[in-house]
Structures are given as C-alpha cells and as structure tokens.
Amino acid sequence: MPLLMANGLRLKKFRGIGFIKQRNEEEKMEHVTIPQTKLDVSRVALGTWAIGGWMWGGTDEQESIRTIHAALDKGVNVIDTAPVYGFGRSEEIVGKALKEYGRRENVRIATKAGLNWTADGQVFRDCTPERITKEIDESLQRLGVDHIDIYFVHWPDPTVPIEETAQVMNNLFKQGKIGSIGVSNYSTAQMDAFRGEAPLHLCQPPYNIFEREIEQDILPYCKTNNIALMTYGVLCRGLLSGKMRRDREFKGDDLRKADPKFQQPRYDQYLAAVEELKALGSKKNKGLLPFAVRWVLDRDVEIALWGGRNPDQMEPLAEIEGWKVDSEIMQRVEDILDEHVTDPVGPEFMAPPSRNDVSMD
Template identity: 55%
Template sequence: MTQASVTETTTIRGLKHPVSRIALGTWAIGGWMWGGPDDRNAIATIQEAVDLGITLVDTAPVYGFGHSEEIVGQALAGRRDKVAIATKVGLDWKDDHKPFRNTSPARIRKEIEDSLRRLRTDYIDLYQVHWSDSAVPMDETARTLEDLVKEGKVLALGVSNFTIAEMDAFRAVAPLAAVQPPYNLFERGMEHDILPYARQHDLTILAYGPLCRGLLSGKMTAQTKFGPDDLRSADPKFQPPRFAQYLEAVRQLQDFAREKHDKSLLALAIRWVLDQGPTIALWGARRPDQIAAVADAIGWHLSADDLREIDTILKTCIKDPVGPEFMAPPGR
C-alpha cells in the first residue's frame, strides 16, 4: 500500500465511483505555453500519480492542441478502469494556434470524437465546457452535451470559467455536476459567487491553478525568468512591482507552514484549497518528482486561527493583487 493510498475522496454526480480530492492537471504536460512537451516524463508522471492513489486526471484538447490528451491516453493504457478522465470542449483553433471560443453543436460533435480517439477510450467521465461562447445560444450547447450523455459517450457534465448566470442558463436545459474555476491562495474571486453557488446546487468544484502557476511551490526567486513561450511571461503577477509582493507573501507563508504544521508551502497551498468546501485540487506536474509530495497535503486540516493568520499575511504583503483574467481566450 503506497503512502498516498489514503487520499481523501469525494463524489461527482453521475460518475461511477468516488474520485480523489487531489486530481492531476495536465495543462503543462501538453507543452504549449509551458516551454514545450517532455513526453517521457509526462507519461511517467501520470502513471506515478495513479500509483500514488490519484483517480482523476483532468485534460483538454487545447492543451498542446491535442497533445496532452494523446499523452494521457498513452499513459492510461491498461489503467483506464482505475481513473476517471475529465476533459473539455468548446475551444477551437486554426493553423496559427490561437484558441478562440466555439461551442457550436458541430464543434462539440467533432471534439468529442477527437477526444475519445486521442484518449483511447469509449467514454468521458466528466465533459466540461472550457469557456462560454456568446456566439452560440446556451441552450444549443447544453442540449448537444446532454445528447452525448444519453448516447453513453459522457457520464457527467461540467463547466469551466462560467459565471453564475451562465451556469443558470446551462442548468435550465441540462444537468450540471461540476464547475472548474481558478482558485488558490492568491486568486480567490470565486469565493464571492461560485463557491456558495456550488454548495447550494451540489456542484463539485475542480479548482485549477492551486499552486498559482508554480508561484506557491516556493521555488521561485526574484531572479526567476520566463521565456516568451511561457504563460507566466504574460501574467501580471510575475512582473514588477507585483512579483516582489507575491514573493514576500510566499516567504512568510513558507515560514508559517513550517513553524505551525511542519509542512512545505506546496502542501499548505493544496490543503488550503481542500479545506474551503466541495473542492478538488488540480495538481499540475510535468515530472514524477513533482507529484511525490501529494501525500503531504492529505490527512490534516487548517484551523480557523490558521486561516485568519494566512489572510493577514496576504493582506500585509500584497498591496496590488491581480486575478487570472489575462488567461481568458477571445470570443469570435
């Protein structure tokens, strides 16, 4: 029995089995906006995650323009029955590889077949609309996705980066089981609306970016640089003067995690997300060693006093906070 086989679990309505509350996120594995792919390490990372007790893998067609899904499919060959696969739909791209929103029925029908082929499976456990598309009526999108459920190609439906109004419109037509917003110690906008809505309507939250694109790993310094093909080169958090503010918060949070709980900052960041509600934390990794610490976030909790002290650190250090809005792809 591996150390992480005690991973906490939760349920997503419509799925066959409970899933681990820490899931593997595979955006970086696709390579695009993360410095290129590393397939050998990517496959080893996915397989190590499964061995450690992670039973939910989240991917998307746009992650490497199909490459992440292909790698997930390769890595899970012979292990499909052990893992729930979550992927997405609704981002299109042309030859210039600049994604744009497209949730038309025709696009959804094409994407589901492409995803099933790349993932080497005959069904998707959780199929999520990646971003809403104002050019397509929500009822058309939702009805097409519900048809996929009726056809057995999808078990449950989710949405990502949706507003409350958009979720209401979707739920008026098709059942919704999960929502995927950005959420971490530094990006907490969803606490005002998405979190209470999820609690009210029994939606599981898949929190993406719980380590804030590596910032909460504790491994960055003022000298850390990012290449032009790295997402973080366009992220305002990683530019002066904000970068210094966030790094100071990281330093103080590291001290807090070590002194109060004998834990790493990484474990603290994941535990914080798990303690906020009906949440699953999407742990992004590109190498097996980056997934090894998964067990450190399991089996303990933050107290109310801990949460207040963490909030004080954030308010004291970060004078000019900014959210993840820069990541939003354009409409059509």
C-alpha cells in the same frame, strides 16, 4: 459522526455532496462521489496543461508519462486534460500513459470542449454544436477510450446561446459518451441557463490562495445547488510551489510572461507573501506546496487540480493527507495577504477571445 461501512471504510458526510472516504490502510487519499453520479474520485486531480507543452516551453513525452504514472501510484485517480493543451498533444500523452498503466476502470478521465484554434495557433472560444460534436470524437480517439468520465465546457462562448451548448452536452451524456457534465469559467447566471437544459455535475473555476474571486458567488452557488467544485490553478502558475525566485526568467511561450503577477512591482509583493506562507506551513511541518493544496481543499472545494511535469513533483502528495488548515491558520493567511499583496490581480489574462475577435485569415 463517521459511518463504518461493511467493507471497513470510514465515511463522513461532506456538506451535502457525496461522501469523502477517510484514509485507512487500503487507501492513500480522500475521495468524494460526484453528485448525481456514481463517479468516485480522489480529491486531488492531476492537471496536464503543462504536459501538453503549449505555453509551458515544450514537453518531454516519456517524462510526462512517468509523471502520470507516479500520480496514479500515489492514489490520484483523476487525470484532467483538454484538446487545446498542446493542440491535442496532452490528450495523446494521457492516452499513451493510460494504455501503458492499464486498470482503466480505476482512472477517471476529465477533458473539455469549446475551444478552437487557427492554423497559426490563435485560440478562440467555439461552442457551436458542430465543434463540440467533432471534439468529443477526436478526444476519444486521442485518449484511446470509449467514454469520458467528466466532460467540461472549457469557456462560455458569447456567440452561442448557453442553452444550445447545454443541449449538445446533454445529448452526449444521454448517449453514454460522457459520464458527467461540467462547466469551466462560467458565471452563476450562465450556470443557471445551462441547468435549464441539462444536468450540471461539476464546476471548474480558478481558485488558490492568491485568486479568490469564486468566494463571492461561484462557491456558494455550487454549495447551494449540489454542484461539485473541481478548481484549477491551485499553485497559481507555480507561485505557490515555493520554488519561484526573483531572478527567474520565463522563456519562449511561457504564459507567465503575460501574467501580471509575475511582473514588477507585483512580483515582489507575491514573493514576499510566499515567504511568510512558507513559514506558516512549516508550523505544521508542511512544505508550501502541500499547504497550498490543503488550504483549497479545506475551503469547501471537493477536488483541487494540481499540475506537474516530472515524477518528483508528485512526492508531496502524501503531505496533503491527514491534517486540516485550522481557523487560526486561515486567519493568518488573510493577514499575510493584507500585509504584502497591496495590488492584487486575478487570472483574467488567461481568458481566450471569442470567434468574432480572431482573424481566420
């Protein structure tokens, strides 16, 4: 049963993690409280990898700022970024957008640590205490803030003990530089090791209709251990936006040039599935994009990351609210995948190398 609070908000318990505020006249979006914190966040977060330009064919700063403002105006209150997104560019743009927008107290900033890069732009994992300590101060400066609400370890570093990384993150948490601790792309064993040295509030793995690996272990582990899921890749690099065409050409450093999903014959398999998913969403009078986001939210995920680079891309936000993907439609999604995607592949191609595998010359 929903609970009626004194301020008129209707709340319902969400599978043991915080409370989701249901829509009312004052609020455009469902919210959830991050466990073991007081952080109240929208269940859709804006991802800004593409805004950084790197691996997305460049960026337009003013258009990016307008995109961030459009998301905030529509009720999103979590902006997710990282130093590696454009080698600082994304964080700088987010900082400028927030300064222009104001109301910092209403916005939750998520960023990350644990990646480094060479002078020629080769990215590698680096979770040394020296690197994380340096990164937090650089991120604070680029973002123009005095603390970061959600701080993730971007990727586990095989050259640094997990416990050592956790200790550094815990120190930042105790110092008040960060409001909560998260890990991204960690296994359950790595999360176990991490939790021996520090609290763990969030986990950020890839998850979407086409990439489902976390259902095997990560998702149930997070449910059992009261860790909020803030998943990325909800639109699968645009495949689930409904705008991909067979003749689409990816240019420059666009990461989809290396993504096996966008190479034939797999590309045709995924595009065929997309067409049927579009038809399925239309039964609910929804476009494919809001359907894909709603599907993630209805799979025991607290927060779904949705990237965008222009304000118009924020228009479907309203279509995500006020409905559910029922069991019949969930099963139909399974049938569509079984029928069309005969050679599925995950997001493994995105994993950066360790320091030992990169030339520092």
